[in-house]
Amino acid sequence: MVSFRISTILLLSTRVSDVVLSVTAFSAASADASSPTVPSTSLETIWNEVPEGPPDAILGIAQAFRAAPDEHKVNVCVGAYRDAKGLPWVLPSVRKAEEIMLSDDKENKEYLPIDGDQAYVAKALTFAYGANAPLERIAGVQTLSGTGACRIGGQFLADFYPNKNIYVPDPTWGNHHKIFAGCGLNVNTYRYYDRSTNRLNLEGMLKDFKDAPDGSILLLHACAHNPTGCDPTDEQWSQLLEVIKEKGPLIFFASAYQGFASGDAEADAKALRRVVDAGFPVLLAQSFAKNFGLYGERCGTLSVVCKDAAQKDILMSQLKCIIRPMYSSPPRHGSSIVRTVLSDEKLTEQYYTECASMADRIQSMRSRLVETLKEVGSTHDWSHVTEQIGMFAFTGMNSEMCDELTDQYAIYLTRDGRISLAGLNEKNLVYVAKSIHAITDGKSITQ
Numbered sequence: 001m002v003s004f005r006i007s008t009i010l011l012l013s014t015r016v017s018d019v020v021l022s023v024t025a026f027s028a029a030s031a032d033a034s035s036p037t038v039p040s041t042s043l044e045t046i047w048n049e050v051p052e053g054p055p056d057a058i059l060g061i062a063q064a065f066r067a068a069p070d071e072h073k074v075n076v077c078v079g080a081y082r083d084a085k086g087l088p089w090v091l092p093s094v095r096k097a098e099e100i101m102l103s104d105d106k107e108n109k110e111y112l113p114i115d116g117d118q119a120y121v122a123k124a125l126t127f128a129y130g131a132n133a134p135l136e137r138i139a140g141v142q143t144l145s146g147t148g149a150c151r152i153g154g155q156f157l158a159d160f161y162p163n164k165n166i167y168v169p170d171p172t173w174g175n176h177h178k179i180f181a182g183c184g185l186n187v188n189t190y191r192y193y194d195r196s197t198n199r200l201n202l203e204g205m206l207k208d209f210k211d212a213p214d215g216s217i218l219l220l221h222a223c224a225h226n227p228t229g230c231d232p233t234d235e236q237w238s239q240l241l242e243v244i245k246e247k248g249p250l251i252f253f254a255s256a257y258q259g260f261a262s263g264d265a266e267a268d269a270k271a272l273r274r275v276v277d278a279g280f281p282v283l284l285a286q287s288f289a290k291n292f293g294l295y296g297e298r299c300g301t302l303s304v305v306c307k308d309a310a311q312k313d314i315l316m317s318q319l320k321c322i323i324r325p326m327y328s329s330p331p332r333h334g335s336s337i338v339r340t341v342l343s344d345e346k347l348t349e350q351y352y353t354e355c356a357s358m359a360d361r362i363q364s365m366r367s368r369l370v371e372t373l374k375e376v377g378s379t380h381d382w383s384h385v386t387e388q389i390g391m392f393a394f395t396g397m398n399s400e401m402c403d404e405l406t407d408q409y410a411i412y413l414t415r416d417g418r419i420s421l422a423g424l425n426e427k428n429l430v431y432v433a434k435s436i437h438a439i440t441d442g443k444s445i446t447q
Helices: 059-067 092-103 118-129 145-160 175-182 202-211 234-247 270-277 309-327 333-342 345-375 383-387 399-409 429-440
Strands: 002-005 011-016 019-024 027-030 138-143 165-170 186-191 217-221 250-255 282-287 300-305 392-394 418-420
Touching (some): 092 333, 092 345, 118 270, 118 282, 118 300, 118 333, 138 145, 138 309, 145 250, 145 282, 145 300, 145 309, 165 175, 175 186, 186 202, 202 234, 234 270, 250 270, 270 282, 300 309, 333 345, 345 383, 345 429, 383 392, 399 429
Parallel strands (some): 165 217, 217 250, 250 282
Antiparallel strands (some): 002 027, 138 300
């Protein structure tokens, strides 16, 4: 005889005469008194040993900013574009695309395939690799923005690439370490930024590339390196490519700022295209969060350059096998926006103009910040900020300075000295400059 008692967490689903019956939170136990006693679980105790997780280094700061009561508080932490009034900006080309989609009877809310909308993927890959991209041999899937692309790409490498060592720049976007370690890869760093000069550490990069085991995975930022905004010059890329050719690594590009960096999407793709044209094996994690302003749409791609169409088909099959148990299929709204914009010549032209305007405002704030720092009395050399590119300024301030800037002046930023220039505008620029001067005056901004 079998009796039932609530004790363990168990889900039993059975079909009787085409009716599904589900019973939750019960277990079956023999009535035999000789059966071992099963320890009961209680809602009062079951999760008591789970420790609280640490707040995210960036999103936690943004949360603290929202909770701060200071009227003069400034958020220069999160990498999201703001207009001259400090407000989020939806690109008019994006609005127009949504209008077109809304009026199209063929648009629906059905599931996308596992690999996403391939019409969108084709447009996205052409945007990245160029009009002459060999799409017939590039395996591409739609992903949950750049984060999802890194996760899918990392898992693919962990499953199928023999060398499990991935080298990421020091510093890099903080999530890179967690993503790739979570995939089972061995995360190492290579020297990238020299805080003693606030410039690219080319010598260190070249040496670390040479010292890495042959066939290692190198993560490279396609443009507008996050967090430093410091990109190699064309000549420096040539030197790096010589070492890459010698060592034979697999190159994993992260591209989150194409078009947003310089205002020219073609120029921002130059490094990626040089590496592909040189014949090196390449993966690309691509995001449309920044350059299309589709932050909440989670819209991106992961692509792998293959030797031929047959290999592409094989890799596509494996990428779909990774995606299916993870999130099954991607969301369709953001990708439909990108596809609609890039499928319409006039809308594409409008988009490029709008993207350039975002880049121009960021560049203006970059120059204005340095000028204003001088005007309020700073004698530091801030030329490294002027030379950087993209959304961020890597100021050289240390963690203590950043803490002081937040605690005393309610200016919220990451503790590595990174400032999101998109958070600056005419209303807060002088206040931010005066505050930075106050906490850096007489102190070094090199480390």
